[in-house]
Structures are given as structure tokens and as C-alpha cells.
Amino acid sequence: MGGAEDTRDTRGAGDTGDTAKTGQNGAGRPRPGRDTGSGTWRAGLRRVILLGSRPGPWKRGTVLAAPALLLGLVMLLHARITDRGGLGSLVETSLPWFGLFVPVLLAGALWRRSASAVVALLLPVTVWLNLFGGLLTDKSGTGHELTVVGHNVGADNPDPAGTARDLARSGADVLALEEITPRARGTYEKELATTYPYHAVMGTVGLWSRLPLSDTRPVDIKQDVGPLGATKPAEAKMADNRALRTTVATDHGPLAVYVAHLGSVRVNPRSGFWTDTRDRNAQALGEALADERNERVVLLGDLNGTTDDRALDGITSQLHSAQAAAGDGFGFTYPADFPLVRIDQILVRGVRPESSWVLPATGSDHLPVAAGINW
Template identity: 75%
Template sequence: MEQNSQDGAARRDTGSATWRAGIRRAIRTAGRPGPWKRGRVLAALALLLGLLLLLHAQITDRGGLGSLVETFLPWWGLFIPVLLAAALWRRSASAVVALLLPVGVWLSLFGPLLTDKSHAGSDLTVVSHNVGADNPDPAGTARDLAASQADVLALEEITPQAQGAYEKELAKAYPHHTVRGTVGLWSKLPLSGIRTVDVAMQGMVGPLAEHLSAEEKKATPRALRATVATRQGPLAVYVAHLGSVRVNPRTGFVTSQRDDGAQALAKAIGAEDNKRVVLLGDLNGTLDDRAFAGITSHLRSAQDAAGDGFGLSWPAKFPMARIDHVLVRGVQPDSSWVLPATGSDHRPVAAGITV
């Protein structure tokens, strides 16, 4: 009898302990945030990223902040997989849903660049290359460019010391050429109407400046315009090397010289009488940058229209931005691509066009 009483008490105690443990588990479960409440910080970061991509044009350009953000705008997309991995680890439904905003905006901005829009057939191949003031082998660079079989070849950042090497190596393939200051144009077709274009360079800075005297820095042209005589009629070709940008701890991302040059170049192109225009050059910025709105109102990018991918050109060892461009008006871009690296810190860019 006593044994039965003890067994009953033990069962009651066991049942009571199980009941209490169940209550504690229920309380702990109820106290845990659900999948929609977890990862609120991640969700906020995802929304901020989406808003940055969506409203980048509204970011202040004080200290060059807006230009800096826009220069590397596609790379902000790298935060998307990082935030997604963190959201999945936290099992946060709210963060995953919030990521739909940056994903959608990034794809709307850059998705078209991920497809190959090139097609065969073109009248002319044009190439632009910032050959680099510190290029240790200008002759080798010239031979590489000649091997591209471009019909029209634009060079930027030509130093007085290297100019002879380019002219010598390119003479056989290109019977027509002109050099104005630090930019030059070589062509298999006749050139005419050659003139300097003012791109508002008031004192030169950057690697090229080290190769020039004080007077040369002030007076050396950085852009030219010429007419190329194609079978289909005259083609206006501009070659430009806009001012460098600098990152300064006190003043931020300094772009004033480049921005002034972009405005001057846009004005010159806007006044161009020829309906068919090609701009080749190093603009020291990507076309996402608001500084080039004046230029892109007159011209469109061959890479955007007929390229495959982003066409990144700088720096040559690990390209992160397309600051070297082929822009056109009144002609049809058929293809656009980046050539292999030379001795320069930029990669050459090329495009096939139908005039």
C-alpha cells in the first residue's frame, strides 16, 4: 500500500515537472521574435541600399559625394548577396522581402548591360586609349593598337617624350594623323577640319603634369575635333581627355576641373553642325555620373547600345570603372568591347559603327 502511494506521488511529481517544462518552453517560444520580426537592422540596411540606388541623383554633390557614389554605382550591388546571406542566416523574412527593392532597382539600372547586344557588320572600327604618361613602352603600345586594325584611333595622355614613338610605329598603318597637345587622332581615311577644342583646363594636374613645364600645363590642349572622310560622307570625330579627379581628406572627391571640361565639351558637341558625331576619350568618370548629363543629352554610349557587359577600362590590372568611352550620334553602334591591357594604366576601348 505504501509502495503504491509512493509510485503515485512520483507520477504526480513527474507529470508536474513535465507540465512546468512545457510551460517554460512555450514562454521561451513566445518570447522569441518570429521571422518577420527578426533581422530588423538587416531589413533597414536593405531598404537604405535600395533607396541609394533609386535616388542616387538626389545625393548632395558637396565634396563630390554624389559623383563618388555614381562613379562606382554598379558595385553597390555587391552588398545585395552579403545582406541576403545574413538574412538567411538570421532566418529573417522581413530582410529577404526588403532586399527586393535594391535587387529590382539594380536590375532596372544595369540588367540590360548583362546581355550581349552586339551584332556583326560595321563600316568602321574606332579605338580610344589613354596610353598613360608613365607608359614604359610606348612603341609596344602603338604596335598593339595597330594590331587591332582600327580604322580610326584616338590616343590620350601623349607626352612630348613619347609622341615620336607613337608617330613612328603608327605611320605605316595610319597615313593620316594629327596631334594637338596631349591628344591625337590616327586614321586610315583622310582628315580635315582639324581644330583644338577648349575643355576649360586652367592648369593641369595629374600624372601628365609631371611631364610638362608650367607654361605647357596652362597652354596644352586636351581635346580636338576632326572630320573623317568616310565612304558614306563626313564624320565628325572628337578626341578628349578631361581633367583628373582627386580624393582630398579636407575637400573630399574633387571633380571641379573635370566637370568644367565636361560642360565645355558638351557645349562644343551641341554646336556641332555635322549630324554624325563620334566622341572618343578618357572622360575621367562613368556615364552614371551626373557631371556628364550635358554630353549624354547629345550622345549615347556604344557600350550601352551594343556592348556585352560593363566594359570596364580602369585601372588596367583590375578594372572597376568605365571612364574611357566611345559615344556616338547619328551613326549605328554595332559592337563595343575592351581590348587587352598595354603598358598603360587604362585599357583600350573599341567599337564597330555603321556610318
């Protein structure tokens, strides 16, 4: 019995020794508890490095984030852009359309799944809404005491008689026309005579009214100054007159009404956005408005610029836009076939715009503008 017991003990000891040396997986294999743990650590480190080198949501789309920030800065700092070559004026004229870049950049940011580009777009969106968000709502009221209409009838208008009849049916109490040619003047006077017993035409601008007019005179907006500073003869100066001022007798007292057609702007590959004449006219008109003693003033005209354009600061610092105060939308007026900008304005001081709207197209390349005014 003793020998058998010794044999079992030896076999058991031998088995235990072999297991200790080779482990459960057999002889020569590494222990999982020691070697496999080291390999797992190295594999984890490689995965961390790999993930860190991949473009994550904050690294993707930097090409999109950069133009988004630039777009916002251009709109935010538009007043600081140089006006050399009319660049600043051109940017300010086009400002509302800068908002179209936002959905384009947003689509790119979503496609790239770029959080950084989406966050960058918050700047242009905020600036655009601050500048133009108020124009997205209808602010027009109901009921007004005086309706004023302004229209650049167009020198090349093929149907001045039809244009005059359309304007007579607009319900305007005071009607201002710009770009009246000598050939078409008689047509406008004839077609509008029945509706408007009072009128005044000076050069290329005129005013028709249901209410009496007085103290009508031309306004010198420096239209007669040539490139060398020379002035035109008196006859030519009057024929080319592009601004007038008159007093309309209302039930609430006298209302000073200005009609103006500022110089055109030109886009030229060499000179850029050419605005010299327009800017000179705007400065002179601003000075005339500053000298106006009547507290109640309405300006109707083709100013060849938007109210955001710095060139009109001398005017817009004294008068405010009827469209901005009481309109619905941007009220674009030019070109008539596909309006892109509002360069035909109704600006007021001392009276309250109750509503502002754009009238249907006539034979002109501009759309007429209208506003209802209260005291």
C-alpha cells in the same frame, strides 16, 4: 430473505455515495472534468504569450532589413545625393559595385531565417537590375563598316613603341590617343605612320586615321583656366590642349570625331572626391557638342567619369554609350591591372554601334576601348 436484500441494498447505496463524493480516483482528489480543464486553459495562455514574445520570421533580422532598404534607396535616389565634396559623383561612379552588398545581406538574412530581411532585399535587387541589368547580356552584333579605338596611352608608359604596334594591329580605322607626352609623340607618329596615313596631334591628344581628315581644330574645354580665373599664354595653352575635333571622310559622308581627355579626379581626406577641373571640362565639352552641326558624331576619350556620373550629363544627354548599346558586360577600363570602372568612353550620335569591346592591356594604366559602327 428480506434481511439479506436489505443488506445488499445498503451496501450498494453506500458504494454509490462514496463514488459520488470521491470520484474514481479516490477520496480527496479533484475532478478531472472541472479542475484539470482550468489548468489546461492557463497553460495554453502561457504558451500563447511565450510564442508571441519570441522573435518570429517577421521580427528577426530588422538589423539586416534596415541596411537592405537603405541600399535600395541610395541606388534609387542617387541623383538626389548632394555633390558637396564630390559625394554624389563618387556614389554614381561606384554604383555598379553596390550590387555586391546584396549577396552579403542575403546570406545574413538566410542565416537569421528572416523573411523581413529577404523581402527588404527586393528593393535593391530591383533597382540594380533596372540600372545595370541590360549590361549583363551580350548585345554585340556581327559586321560593321568602321572600327574606332580610343586609348589613354599613359604619360608614364614605359613602352610607347610597343603600345603603338599593339594598337596598329587592333584593326582600327580611326584611332584616338590621349595623354601623349612631348617625349613620346615622335614614337607614336613613327610607329603608326605605315598603318595610318592621316593624323593630327594637338597638345596631349591625337587622332590617326586610314581615311582623310579635314577641319581639324582644338576644342576649348577650359583647361587653361587657373584657380584664380587667369588664362595661360597661347603657347602653354596649346601645349596643354586636351581636346580636338576633326572630320573623317567616310563612304557615307563626313563624320565628326572628337577626342578628349577631361581633368583628373582626386580623392583627398580633406576635400573629398575632388572633381572641379573634370566638371568644368565636361561642361565646356558639352557646349561644344551642342554647337556641332554634323548629325553624325563620335566622341572618344578618357572622360574620368562613368556615364552614370551627373557631371557628364551635358555630354551623355546628347550622345549615347557604344558599350551600353552594343557591348558585353560593363567594359571596365581602369586601372588596367584590375579594372574597377569604365572611364574611357566611346559615345555616338547619328550612327549605330554594332559592337563594343575592351582591348588587351598595353604599357598604359588604362585599357583601350573599341567599337564597330554602322550607318
